[in-house]
Amino acid sequence: MTTFQSTETHLTNSATTSSRSSILRWLPSLLWIVAAALLLVSISNPYWGMVLEAPQYPGGLEMRAFINHLTGDEDPRRDEVREIDGLNHYIGMRPLAEAAQLERAIALPSVLLMAGLLVLTAVLRNKWLARLTLAAALFPVIFLADLAFWLNHFGQNLDPYAPLSSAIQPFTPPILGEGVIGQFRTIARVETGWYLAVAASLCIVVAFAIYMIDQRRARTER
């Protein structure tokens, strides 16, 4: 009676395991592909943005950071980055184009490389490659950390001989949320591209976790 019951349970379990293992086997590859796609799509979206509001700029000035360049809003008639640079010169801040030059130069190749790595991992399902993808998952954090570094660096290193040097002391612009610089209220926030990169990171982490479970199970079964 006991044997019979046990056999029945075993049979049931065996059938379930077989279908589950098939999902566990293919899900990581799917997630890596999705992560690669999300990263590629994120390239054409801003990662971070700041709106500067002041009385004489109704509607505000908007600056958006992509992984490899800065732009203004969608109105093509005005180069808002140049406008912000123009304003920054009064407080002695260097032109924004001088910031993060190396990072901006390597950003696009890096993302393409990461996407390539993810696709390769999805195809080869290699353990070492899978571990390497975890580094790619850090990308959104690295992006924000680097941005924070540059904001701090630019804000703290103002030209002491600038016209408004006595009114505006060196400062660190908040990377997220609201700040005040002179008559400007700044509102900084992460944008679509960054959220896409975070989604990619989640995919990578989940993919890795499932991959490891599957590997372990495979080892156990052997």
Place this chain on the structure above:
Amino acid sequence: MFLQRLKASRIAFVVVVLMATVVVAVVQRSATTSAQGDSSNWQTIAEQRGLTEADIRAAMMTYTPSGVMDEYLMFASGGHSGQVLVIGMPSMRLLRTIGVFTPEPWQGWGYGAGNDILAVGNPEGRALSWADTHHPSLSETNGDYDGQWLFIGDKANGRVAVIDLRDFETKQIVANPLFNNDHGGTFVTPNSEYIIEGGQYSMPIGGGYDSIDNYADTYRGIITLWKFDRDAGRIDTEQSFAIELPPYWQDLCDAGKLASDGWLFCNSINTEMATGGIELGNPPFEAGASRNATDYLHIINWRAAEAVFQEGATETINGMEVISLDTAIERDLLFFAPEPRSPHGVDVFPTGEFLVAAGKLDPHVTIYSFQRILDAIAAGTTETDVFGVPVLPLESVMEAQVELGLGPLHTQFDGQGYAYTSLFLDSAVARWSIGAEGYRPQDGWTLQGKIPVQYNVGHIATVEGDTVNPDGGFLVALNKWSVDRFTSTGPLMPQNLQLIDITQTADQLQLLYDLPITGAEPHYAQIIRADKLQPWLVYPEVGWNPETQSVDPNAVTPGTEGVTRDGNTVTVRMTAIRSHYTPERVEIREGDHVIWSITNLEQSPDATHGFAIPHHNINLSLEPGESQTVEFDATGPGTFSYYCTEFCSALHLEMTGYLIIQPAE
């Protein structure tokens, strides 16, 4: 007893008076307190300022809070200021002065910018620096304002200007080579094919000399049709032509539309051919030119005239092709119809089926039917004037007459089937119903009501009131006298533009607002829906030349600034951005010829920079993106600090530089 009673009543009286005084004082005091306490309350303010319910309604119809845009724009001539005024409605705020014929330093117009445009038409050796702008005319498509261009005539010197409504700046001035004054301009044909400019005081064609004793033989009237090339945004003088007319002092014109498209109409005021000479014992013009009971409405087939011009049946006078009076008669281009004594305008109805002339010395407006005019032309007439121009009998072409009052002048229309006519002598505006199908046949051709205006009204303007689609809503009376309307600022008094609500029917017309105009008299104005215009907020690209409406080849880009010398010619290439010019030192020598290009690199709305050089009469306005080039001779040594004349930024005062001119060796 009596004494006692007297005493008692006296005491009672004193007590009552005292009590009454106290009560009155308390009541008064509490009233004052409550008024002061409630000064935030609109009823109290109205009471304190003595405003009636009608005043409050007027305020509510016109008050435009900060940041709220006006629904309409009025383009008013600047009279003998030679400019154009742009006024927002219903707020009646002056939004812009456009420098046209007269140098205007705010815009740098004539102080380094537009000097070549302003120089057009300068008679030899005499630079004109003013004009008498009279009738602005917005460009039209299918008889409706299209908000793209504005034209205006110079009565004093016989010129026409073209203004681009993308940047509200003057792009072209043409001088009439045949006539040195005009009044019948500008008016456009329904698709702005032509800009009509009617000359006024007759003269030998070309403006040359002839004795006034030969008035009837050699003095002539003229009407010019300037061809407007919409793609180029300029008048094409090669494709323009004129028509010779009898010396009758043609006055205002209007183009036919819809039913009367292809025709134009002008009135005339001196068919008597008076030549003045009060000092010789002749009747003065005012009497001599007003003797006849009727003058002649001019009916001109411009489409047929265009064909005559294109086949070359013209003579060339001072470079302009002219259709002679004989050709005009022979080719059926010109007809007359009697019109009441010395009228001051002819206005075509929205459907083009009728036109109205108001004899300013006759209390009626006379309405002509265009179909009747066509029928009368087809039927033929044996009557002519002394020059042989066919005269159509009044009874065959007249549709109706409406008695309005004294001194009727100009007529405009609304969307409700009413017409409005200014009454100069009555100082009033009359509303009358149009008794034709499609208007107000139920009311017939009748006077509906009048509203007094202050004072001596000339033209009137309703919203899009001279188009095929009048908008109605508001009427502006352009009054020539203000007398007692404004706090005195001396004997030269402003004109008074009065905004009137015409949204209601019959005799309900309400005066809403008085706008004093200083500068000069806005003879005529047109009012357009603001959403029809698409003006630029900044120039489309940095380095823009407003004269060519394209990027200037001389535009200076950052990093290419500098001063270079080629013999005695010095080229300065400069940029401007808040709050500095590059370069800030320009050192040259006496006797140098200087070509100075300067580009405003700004792209933010309103980030305009000025550029002034003392003692050289140079002052530019460089709107965001604009580039200008000025040339001058360094005629003497000296130290001159050029600087920004528009308060551009917190460091505006520091936006300067030194022009140092060394003495010649």
